[in-house]
Amino acid sequence: MTIYLMTIAILLLIAPLLLSFIKALKMWLLYKKPISIFQGYRNFSKLMQKETLVSQEASIITRVAPFLVLSPLLATLLFLPPVTHGAFYVSFVDAFTITGLISLSTFFLMLLGLDSASSFGGMGSSREAFIAALVEPAMVLTIFSVSMMAGDLGVGQAGANLTAHFPKEHTASFLFAGISFFILLVAENGRIPVDNPETHLELTMVHEAMILDISGVYLAIVEAASSVKFIIFSSLFASLFMPFGMQFGFLAALVIFLAKLFLIATAIAVIEVNTAKLRLFKVPNLLGIAIVFAFLSLITFYVLGA
Amino acid sequence: MGIDFFIGLFLATLIVALFTARLYRLILWYSMNSLALGILALMVGKSLDDEAMLITGVATLVIKAVGIPYMLKYFSEKFHFVRQIQPQIKTHYAIMLIPAILVFTFYLSEPITHMVEGNANYVAVSISSLFLSLLLMMEHRHVAPKIIGFLSMENALFLLGITATGGMPMLVELGIFFDLLMAIVVMNLLFHKEEEVRS
Numbered sequence: 001m002t003i004y005l006m007t008i009a010i011l012l013l014i015a016p017l018l019l020s021f022i023k024a025l026k027m028w029l030l031y032k033k034p035i036s037i038f039q040g041y042r043n044f045s046k047l048m049q050k051e052t053l054v055s056q057e058a059s060i061i062t063r064v065a066p067f068l069v070l071s072p073l074l075a076t077l078l079f080l081p082p083v084t085h086g087a088f089y090v091s092f093v094d095a096f097t098i099t100g101l102i103s104l105s106t107f108f109l110m111l112l113g114l115d116s117a118s119s120f121g122g123m124g125s126s127r128e129a130f131i132a133a134l135v136e137p138a139m140v141l142t143i144f145s146v147s148m149m150a151g152d153l154g155v156g157q158a159g160a161n162l163t164a165h166f167p168k169e170h171t172a173s174f175l176f177a178g179i180s181f182f183i184l185l186v187a188e189n190g191r192i193p194v195d196n197p198e199t200h201l202e203l204t205m206v207h208e209a210m211i212l213d214i215s216g217v218y219l220a221i222v223e224a225a226s227s228v229k230f231i232i233f234s235s236l237f238a239s240l241f242m243p244f245g246m247q248f249g250f251l252a253a254l255v256i257f258l259a260k261l262f263l264i265a266t267a268i269a270v271i272e273v274n275t276a277k278l279r280l281f282k283v284p285n286l287l288g289i290a291i292v293f294a295f296l297s298l299i300t301f302y303v304l305g306a
Numbered sequence: 307m308g309i310d311f312f313i314g315l316f317l318a319t320l321i322v323a324l325f326t327a328r329l330y331r332l333i334l335w336y337s338m339n340s341l342a343l344g345i346l347a348l349m350v351g352k353s354l355d356d357e358a359m360l361i362t363g364v365a366t367l368v369i370k371a372v373g374i375p376y377m378l379k380y381f382s383e384k385f386h387f388v389r390q391i392q393p394q395i396k397t398h399y400a401i402m403l404i405p406a407i408l409v410f411t412f413y414l415s416e417p418i419t420h421m422v423e424g425n426a427n428y429v430a431v432s433i434s435s436l437f438l439s440l441l442l443m444m445e446h447r448h449v450a451p452k453i454i455g456f457l458s459m460e461n462a463l464f465l466l467g468i469t470a471t472g473g474m475p476m477l478v479e480l481g482i483f484f485d486l487l488m489a490i491v492v493m494n495l496l497f498h499k500e501e502e503v504r505s
Contacts, residue, residue, distance in 0.1 A: 168307040172314030172431070179318055288401040289325055293318070295405045300314075303412040304427035 004088035016040025052216030065112040081159020081239040084253035089156035095143035113210030124209025134287040141294035162243035176297035183290035340370035428469035435462040
């Protein structure tokens with residue numbers, strides 16, 4: 001139980017670090033002077049001290065929604081697969097619960113965008129709904145097929161099973177699920193081929209458009225929520241699709257797990273530097289590929305057993 | 307485990323190629339497809355202890371993964387091919403069509419898989435990639451992507467050969483390689499002709 005709580009605390013602590021790491025690595029790759037990797041924490045403390053202004057037209061939702069954006073994600077953090085062997089984990093949570101909790105958070109983020117009745121907020125919310133609607137089926141299919149391969153529908157149990165005995169005969173469908181989940185990781189966290197997290201250009205922004213109208217503590221909470229979302233997706237990827245290194249002691253396993261997270265962050269940064277942002281109406285094509293791979297993984301598993 | 311991984315990679319690169327709308331990217335995916343195939347041939351050859359298959363694997367890596375993509379790119383620069391190759395079948399339909407083809411071919415190949423001993427599902431994957439390369443040929447209007455579809459079909463047949471029969475005779479393989487090289491040369495002439503007609 002201590003290991004379980006400690007892991008969650010560590011994941012929460014390094015969540016802003018990971019996003020700042022991506023940003024710093026991107027700047028370094030573009031021959032710019034990189035920002036400090038602790039910039040995430042500085043932004044958070046700065047925003048916590050700032051005055052919180054709320055638009056006159058805003059209803060109670062603006063005051064409530066930031067907390068409701070963060071809390072489902074915090075709940076999801078408790079249901080992640082274990083990091084080390086023998087650690088406590090919640091075994092009954094399946095693909096639908098995790099996807100549902102993440103969509104709940106997205107739903108309140110969309111409400112937050114709509115609430116202040118600015119044109120940008122509505123635009124951002126509609127785009128987010130457009131993307132989230134396509135992400136969900138693929139995510140359910142992917143996690144479901146991986147849990148079937150692992151032999152247990154619970155995500156936590158599946159992560160533990162995959163490390164204990166990797167299903168060697170199902171490597172092909174495992175690969176398809178991995179490709180699909182990586183696309184989802186990029187899409188759901190608003191990284192570059194889908195959404196650019198750095199611009200405030202009205203044609204391109206999705207996530208930024210929804211949070212334009214909030215400030216201070218609320219903004220700090222929503223920013224924290226987006227970094228927690230990234231850590232959820234990357235640690236799901238690390239424990240479901242890179243299942244190794246859990247059998248060592250707590251410290252070694254934790255170091256390996258963190259190394260996996262930073263590896264994923266590096267991959268994201270390299271992809272962001274090398275690709276241009278997709279047009280919004282091309283995003284369904286990318287997510288369509290994710291859906292095709294998720295479905296393919298499931299049918300390869302069922303029909304061929306490969 | 308390794309063979310399963312590369313079989314997956316083979317099918318994955320083919321599926322991504324079906325969604326590509328850029329010629330150079332399509333050539334890159336074809337090259338990746340051939341790379342997976344070459345590594346597969348090497349692995350299968352090593353497990354069967356078949357030296358001839360090792361030679362064909364190396365030949366696949368050299369000719370199909372490097373040589374043919376390089377030549378295709380060279381031609382497309384020389385003859386100024388259209389590089390925006392939007393598939394005729396819209397992505398929305400392709401998302402439904404590709405899984406349908408996969409399911410169909412997986413069940414289609416089920417009777418065959420009972421006859422083959424050992425890794426029966428490789429047969430299913432190669433037959434489905436055969437159908438997918440057919441789709442790749444169908445969904446494009448321009449010549450160059452059609453050629454790539456044709457070459458992918460050859461890759462699928464090669465995969466069927468190495469996995470189902472436990473090693474084709476090397477003579478046949480080398481014959482196919484020379485055929486392909488001849489086909490590329492003939493295509494070069496064709497493009498040359500087309501260029502003359504257009505100008």
